[in-house]
Every structure is written in C-alpha cells, then in structure tokens.
Amino acid sequence: MAKYTGLSVATISKYINGGNVLDSNRDSIGEAVKILDYKVNEIARGLKTRKSKTVGVLIPKLDSIFTTTIVSHIEGVLQENGYGTIICDYRRDPGLEAVKLEFLLGKSVDGIIIMPLALEAEQLQKIIKNDIPVIFIDRSVKGFGSDVVMADNLNASYSATEYLITRGHRRIGFICGPRDIHTAQERLKGYLRVHGDYRLKIDEALIKYGDYEIESGYNYTKELLDILKPPAAIFATNYEMTIGAIMALNERSVKIPDEVSFIGFDNIHLADLVKPPLSIVVQPMRQIGETAGSLMMRRLKGDRTGFPSIIRLKTELLIKDSVRDISGVV
Amino acid sequence: MAKYTGLSVATISKYINGGNVLDSNRDSIGEAVKILDYKVNEIARGLKTRKSKTVGVLIPKLDSIFTTTIVSHIEGVLQENGYGTIICDYRRDPGLEAVKLEFLLGKSVDGIIIMPLALEAEQLQKIIKNDIPVIFIDRSVKGFGSDVVMADNLNASYSATEYLITRGHRRIGFICGPRDIHTAQERLKGYLRVHGDYRLKIDEALIKYGDYEIESGYNYTKELLDILKPPAAIFATNYEMTIGAIMALNERSVKIPDEVSFIGFDNIHLADLVKPPLSIVVQPMRQIGETAGSLMMRRLKGDRTGFPSIIRLKTELLIKDSVRDISGVV
DNA sequence: AAAAGCGGGTTAATCGTTTAGCTCCATATG
DNA sequence: CATATGGAGCTAAACGATTAACCCGCTTTT
Known part of the structure; x- marks a missing residue:
C-alpha cells in the first residue's frame, strides 16, 4: 500500500482512521485500496490497540430456543458494529463454565456476555482481572456488580x-x-x-x-x-x-x-x-438480545452511564385456551 | 517474563512451543509463568503466525434446534483444540450471507464452516481468495469443491x-x-x-x-x-x-x-x-457437528487426505404411533 | 588431537498496524 | 517583515510474539 501510493504508512493509517489527508492523496489511496483490495489486518491493529473487536458469549446450552434467539440478536447488533461474537456453550457444566470463560479471555475478547449457572463472584473476579465489560443475561451473579439484562x-x-x-x-x-x-x-x-x-x-x-x-x-x-x-x-x-x-x-x-x-x-x-x-x-427474547448487545456496545465505547444497570424487560402473557374459568362453578 | 527469568524471549518462546530447554531453565520459566500469571497473547502470536485460532461458522438461522445442536458440537470440538468459534447468523437473507462471510474473513478466521443458502461457487471463490479450509454442512454449493458433511x-x-x-x-x-x-x-x-x-x-x-x-x-x-x-x-x-x-x-x-x-x-x-x-x-445432529468439527481440525493441521470428502451420515427413522397400517384393509 | 555434531542460548528481524513527535510549508497576525 | 499557527506528511518506536541465523562449549568420532 505505502509503496503503491508513495506515501508513508502513517499517512495511510490516518486515512483509514479518519485523519486529515489531502484530497489528492485521499483519492490515490482510495484507488490503491481498490486495486490492491486492501483490508486492514485486524490482528495487527488489535496488537497495537489491545482490542480484538470480538466479544465472548458464554451460555449454558445452545439447544434451547430461548438462549439461541437471544444470542442471535446479540450477534446481530455486534456484527453491525464490526464486532465478532465468539460463542461458548458450557453444556450446563459448572466446570466447563469456568474453563470456557478463561478460554474466552485467552482469546482476548473485548467484552463478555454471560448467562451464568454456578459461577460465583469471587471466581469471576479472579478470572476477569482486566476490567472488560461484563453483562449478564437472564440471571445475575450475587456480589458481582455488573449490568444485567433479564425478563421481569x-x-x-x-x-x-x-x-x-x-x-x-x-x-x-x-x-x-x-x-x-x-x-x-x-x-x-x-x-x-x-x-x-x-x-x-x-x-x-x-x-x-x-x-x-x-x-x-x-x-x-x-x-x-x-x-x-x-x-x-x-x-x-x-x-x-x-x-x-x-x-x-x-x-x-x-x-x-x-x-x-x-x-x-x-x-x-x-x-x-x-x-x-x-x-x-x-x-421478550429478541429484546433481551438486542438490549444486551447495544448495552455492550455502549460499554465498549466507554460509556458507563447508569453502571451497573439492571434492566428488567416486560414479559407477555399469551392467552389461549388451556385455562378453564371455574370461578362461576361452585 | 524475560526480565524475571533473566533469559531471552527466544528461549521462552521455545519453552512455550516445546523446544529444547534446560531443566533448570524450564523450572524457572515455569515458576515465572505462575508468579506473573503469564498467558500467551494470541493476538501477537497471530500476527506472526498468521493464524487467529478461530473458525467462522456461518448459518442461516440460530433459532432452529437442528442448526444450533450442530453448532454446539462444532464449538465443542473446536474449543477442545484451542480454537474459538465465531458465529454469524445470516437470518436466511442472501444479502447478509455474503456480507457476513466477508465479515468473518475480515476477522481472519483460519477456517469456515458454512450452511449455505444462496451462495454461489463464483461468489465464494471471489470472497475466499486465500485458501483457508471451507466445510459445508447440511448443504453443498455446486461447483465449489470442498468438504461436505450432511445427512443422507x-x-x-x-x-x-x-x-x-x-x-x-x-x-x-x-x-x-x-x-x-x-x-x-x-x-x-x-x-x-x-x-x-x-x-x-x-x-x-x-x-x-x-x-x-x-x-x-x-x-x-x-x-x-x-x-x-x-x-x-x-x-x-x-x-x-x-x-x-x-x-x-x-x-x-x-x-x-x-x-x-x-x-x-x-x-x-x-x-x-x-x-x-x-x-x-x-x-444425527450431534454427529454432523462433531464430524464437521474434527474434519475442520484435520484440515487446519494441513491434512488434506480425501479432499474433497463428501460425508453422508445415516439418519434414523423413529417409529411411533402416527402411522396407521392399512395394508390389511381393502 | 582435530573435526564434526549438537544441545541450548542469544540476537535481531519481522508480522501490520498505531501514534508520539518532528519537519516543512503556507497562511494569518501584529 | 518577523512570528505564530496549524495542516499534512514523515520517521521511528512500539505492540508481543516467532524464527532464522549464529554462537558457544561439550561430547563423540576418526
């Protein structure tokens, strides 16, 4: 890239990250991007910025509609913001739960969304030493002050x-x-x-x-x-x-x-x-997922307003025919 | 780490990657790892080795048991091998399908497992220029020679x-x-x-x-x-x-x-x-997932035996009471 | 005893970005 | 006219690993 345009890599970096670049150079870089089919290497960028642009999602099981619908909408929001979703299913196994949490951190995720089972505050504290955002969904962990999104x-x-x-x-x-x-x-x-x-x-x-x-x-x-x-x-x-x-x-x-x-x-x-x-x-599975996703995005951007916020979303009672009215019957 | 042990980073790298290191040094490095709670930075490693240790999974929907059970077992196999699973749900939208595929590649995944919908060989060819392993599950893409794991x-x-x-x-x-x-x-x-x-x-x-x-x-x-x-x-x-x-x-x-x-x-x-x-x-959802996962692992290790292999897994006919035998009736 | 082999270490380059700090030049200001 | 001001670009150092190339000293071979 630098070679092609004759500019320095720094200038190109500026271009990419929205700095001030001369129009003429802007054009020639734009052209080079097209021709060389340049894509930023997120890994290299991650090394420098210490951001992987991925968030980990740790859930107890992937074969329940409730969970996966939520995950699906989390993924949707994150992807729109350029974030990848690394998923870990701990199969309702408290051992795996901790193991996979560590695994996720090993992958340097920028944030974690957890539907916890047996995880305890102390343990969490120990595993998550760097203060990346943590959001719980559906359930919270006592003693661990963090955002929670759940149904009421x-x-x-x-x-x-x-x-x-x-x-x-x-x-x-x-x-x-x-x-x-x-x-x-x-x-x-x-x-x-x-x-x-x-x-x-x-x-x-x-x-x-x-x-x-x-x-x-x-x-x-x-x-x-x-x-x-x-x-x-x-x-x-x-x-x-x-x-x-x-x-x-x-x-x-x-x-x-x-x-x-x-x-x-x-x-x-x-x-x-x-x-x-x-x-x-x-x-409201969709809402839970989207709320968790956008809350995560806000936290990732450094917006800590309302932290820790406990969001309770309204459920709905869908009335069909499985309940008999016996109030009149004596 | 290097400072703590007084050794060079190269030696430590050898230790981590299983090279020859003196026992005494091995011990002192081991100790340093414990005390400093050292974890390899997979991002930095990835930059050098051009491997992200993640696999992308692209699926049409995350709210169907069939798909998610498969994904769950893929994830299981990959995680055991140190690989993360980045998931993308394209919601049965052919537009999103291509977009998210590019997104995954932008995240420099080392391999991709796809349950394709409308993706065509030509398009795939264009998007996936580097020859990372691709495995299709459930369905294949005509004209794109790659491994496929599906039910019979x-x-x-x-x-x-x-x-x-x-x-x-x-x-x-x-x-x-x-x-x-x-x-x-x-x-x-x-x-x-x-x-x-x-x-x-x-x-x-x-x-x-x-x-x-x-x-x-x-x-x-x-x-x-x-x-x-x-x-x-x-x-x-x-x-x-x-x-x-x-x-x-x-x-x-x-x-x-x-x-x-x-x-x-x-x-x-x-x-x-x-x-x-x-x-x-x-x-056999579990089997499909595990087969796809371990096949991916083999491909990632460079084992190309049998490529492209089309694996058809046996289904089962579960007999219950919803079929009436009318063969005797005239 | 000299040569060769090798285990174990070191140095330094490299991966592809970001970014602090610098230079240069053109314009505005007193 | 001399001096600020600041836009645009460059240089070079990082980020944290891997790895090729090299070196040292001990053992084995001839």
Whole structure:
C-alpha cells in the first residue's frame, strides 16, 4: 500500500482512521485500496490497540430456543458494529463454565456476555482481572456488580398465577426451577406474592423444584397428578419443563383444560401445536438480545452511564385456551 | 517474563512451543509463568503466525434446534483444540450471507464452516481468495469443491416413504423444501425413487414445495387436506414444516393416524408432545457437528487426505404411533 | 588431537498496524 | 517583515510474539 501510493504508512493509517489527508492523496489511496483490495489486518491493529473487536458469549446450552434467539440478536447488533461474537456453550457444566470463560479471555475478547449457572463472584473476579465489560443475561451473579439484562420474572410469574386465581383456581401446581438460580427464585416469589396478595394459603406440596429440563417437567407433573388433592391448574416455568409437563399430561390422557388448566413458559411454538392451544408466558427474547448487545456496545465505547444497570424487560402473557374459568362453578 | 527469568524471549518462546530447554531453565520459566500469571497473547502470536485460532461458522438461522445442536458440537470440538468459534447468523437473507462471510474473513478466521443458502461457487471463490479450509454442512454449493458433511437425505426420505408404502399407503402427501436447495432435492429424490421402485404412480398434486418455515408446513398441509382425493399420509420434511403441519392437522381436528398418517422430520421433542407420538426422521445432529468439527481440525493441521470428502451420515427413522397400517384393509 | 555434531542460548528481524513527535510549508497576525 | 499557527506528511518506536541465523562449549568420532 505505502509503496503503491508513495506515501508513508502513517499517512495511510490516518486515512483509514479518519485523519486529515489531502484530497489528492485521499483519492490515490482510495484507488490503491481498490486495486490492491486492501483490508486492514485486524490482528495487527488489535496488537497495537489491545482490542480484538470480538466479544465472548458464554451460555449454558445452545439447544434451547430461548438462549439461541437471544444470542442471535446479540450477534446481530455486534456484527453491525464490526464486532465478532465468539460463542461458548458450557453444556450446563459448572466446570466447563469456568474453563470456557478463561478460554474466552485467552482469546482476548473485548467484552463478555454471560448467562451464568454456578459461577460465583469471587471466581469471576479472579478470572476477569482486566476490567472488560461484563453483562449478564437472564440471571445475575450475587456480589458481582455488573449490568444485567433479564425478563421481569417476578411479575411474569405473578400475573400468570394471578390469571389462574382470577379464573377461580385455588390449588395451583407450580413447577419451579432450581432453588439456587436467581430466575427461578424470582418466579417463585411471584407465585408466593400473589398468593399473599389474594390471601390464599400456600400448599408446599404443590411446589416442585425442577432442574429446568424436560425430564423434571415430566416427572413433577406426574407427581402433582398423583398427590391426594391434585391441583386444578399447573404452571410450568420454563421452556423445557413445559414440554415435559405436556408429555406427562398427554401420557395420562388428562384433558386440558377440562381436568387440569395449564400455563407454560417461553415455548411459543408449542403453544399452537397441542390441543387446545396453550396459554404461555412469553419472554421478550429478541429484546433481551438486542438490549444486551447495544448495552455492550455502549460499554465498549466507554460509556458507563447508569453502571451497573439492571434492566428488567416486560414479559407477555399469551392467552389461549388451556385455562378453564371455574370461578362461576361452585 | 524475560526480565524475571533473566533469559531471552527466544528461549521462552521455545519453552512455550516445546523446544529444547534446560531443566533448570524450564523450572524457572515455569515458576515465572505462575508468579506473573503469564498467558500467551494470541493476538501477537497471530500476527506472526498468521493464524487467529478461530473458525467462522456461518448459518442461516440460530433459532432452529437442528442448526444450533450442530453448532454446539462444532464449538465443542473446536474449543477442545484451542480454537474459538465465531458465529454469524445470516437470518436466511442472501444479502447478509455474503456480507457476513466477508465479515468473518475480515476477522481472519483460519477456517469456515458454512450452511449455505444462496451462495454461489463464483461468489465464494471471489470472497475466499486465500485458501483457508471451507466445510459445508447440511448443504453443498455446486461447483465449489470442498468438504461436505450432511445427512443422507435421499435415503432418509426413501425409507420414511417406504415405511408408509409398506403400511399400505399409496397417496402420500410430501411437503418438500425449496426447489433450489440441495437437501430438499435429495429428499424429493428419495420420495420419487421409492415410488419408482414400488412401481407407483406419482401424483404431482401431492408434492408441495414449501420454504422450510412453519407457515408453509401449515398452509400446504391444509392444501393437501383440501384436494379432491386427499392423501392418506403426509410426510413433512423439516423441523419447522413438521410443526406447521401438526398445527394445521390440529386445527382441522384431523385424527392421527386414523384419518391421516404422518411422519415428521428432525423434531424429536415434538414427537412425544403430541398425541399420538409422532414417527420422525431424525438427523444425527450431534454427529454432523462433531464430524464437521474434527474434519475442520484435520484440515487446519494441513491434512488434506480425501479432499474433497463428501460425508453422508445415516439418519434414523423413529417409529411411533402416527402411522396407521392399512395394508390389511381393502 | 582435530573435526564434526549438537544441545541450548542469544540476537535481531519481522508480522501490520498505531501514534508520539518532528519537519516543512503556507497562511494569518501584529 | 518577523512570528505564530496549524495542516499534512514523515520517521521511528512500539505492540508481543516467532524464527532464522549464529554462537558457544561439550561430547563423540576418526
């Protein structure tokens, strides 16, 4: 390049990075770029600027629509800004989670977006010594002050449960996520709070702690059906457990909503696939991804306004035909 | 590092890259690594070796289990080998497809794994001027000699259709993918070939060309139900169209398999979710991902044996209860 | 005993950028 | 007219590794 134009590399660097260059030179460099098909070598640039123009995305699993839809939109925003997205799936393995986090840092990513599982603040602190931006999605890590983008899980669960209550349901089976996951705690809180607000007693037997996998949705639904006074409604609180619950209900030939009313989570496709169409809590996956992506871009540009910001995005309760109104029935 | 040990950087480089170093020095360097918490700067290394230790993965959509499961296993293999996976979702947009491909190359990836849509050989040739390894998954690009890893679509479709035929079905609705996609062509070939082998006539009205989206599965299923002599069985040939088909059948309250027999594709979760459980053609997603990943690793190591290799992986026909045996019925 | 071989080290160039600091020249200012 | 001012370009040093070329001294070979 320098040779072709007869200019020094410094001038060319100026041209590329928008410095002052004479029009005539500007033209000749532009021409050279075309002819030599010049592309900046981002690696060399990265060495100098200590920026790799990539961000790492660390997620628990890549085979769940919820996660991948978010990732897809993160990737979209980042790519528009010239940033690459290095993805790491830790397969819900706490060991891998830390390993892959280190791996990402080894690749000198400029920022990290994490959907954490078992990661703890201390550990994070140790692994991430340079202060690159970290954004959590869906869940946060206690004691680690950082931006978080998540759905408003508490209200999501509150209003779904409230919907059941106002339709006359009093015994509502609740298939919850793991006790140690923040999202799950929030969803449980919503369930509990609405019971309090409506002065309803809580029957612990109706609360099942699953592990967010199909299997547990399946097993706990069966358990719920088997207790002495089975619930008149079941609320499954994530994508996979919704699938499992439906499998169990189908297997037992339980009629929805005649015998049991049902509300699921996330699984918007599923909603219309089974008969009758299911009422579903829908998380704003696209919005979560885009918000996380653009927040990351802001942080990468050095804008620390509002740090650490906790962004809760509204969920939607999609009403279909899987809930029976028994409020009139005595 | 060099300062700490009193050795030259060259010696340290040898240590890192496995050259001959005196035991005593080896120890002291090892100690220095610990104390200084030294990590090789892959960017600097990349500048010299012209390797970024990252592989680009270009896919049409990140919100389909089929794709993401594959990506997840690709990522797994690559990560084990120290390679990062930069992902790009082109959202089934041919424009974006080329743009993101260039983007990936701009990030100096060492190799590229593509699930192509509209990309053509010529275009590819132009974009990829340096001869980095390219591996196609699921579909190939005509005229571009490169490794391909895919499911054996022809046989998959052949045996699913054959299964229907041997159960007495003669009019089999076939919801095919787009005419210009190789995978879809292969699946169609299987359908046609088995008809030939069994000396059955083909009714063009039973073949619907969808676009691999839910919507088209839904619409074409309805169309199939509406023709004068509707098919006794329907075979949907991808994940999304299987969902759509089931939605349509549900909406029309068509009983499976009493009124219509059904075989779906890929959607293994769905299989048990609906009543009755669906028979499904299952692609070996994990195997596709792992094969593509390790093939990429081999190519990156310079092993060109068998190039270009076209790897077809066996699919499985998962038999459940959605097909009625009418071979005895006259 | 001299030559050859080799293990283990060093030096210095290099990869392709960015950037601080300098020079040069033209224009504006007092 | 002498002096600031500042635009545009250049030089050269970095960034942190790899690597070719070379050197030293010990062992082995003849």
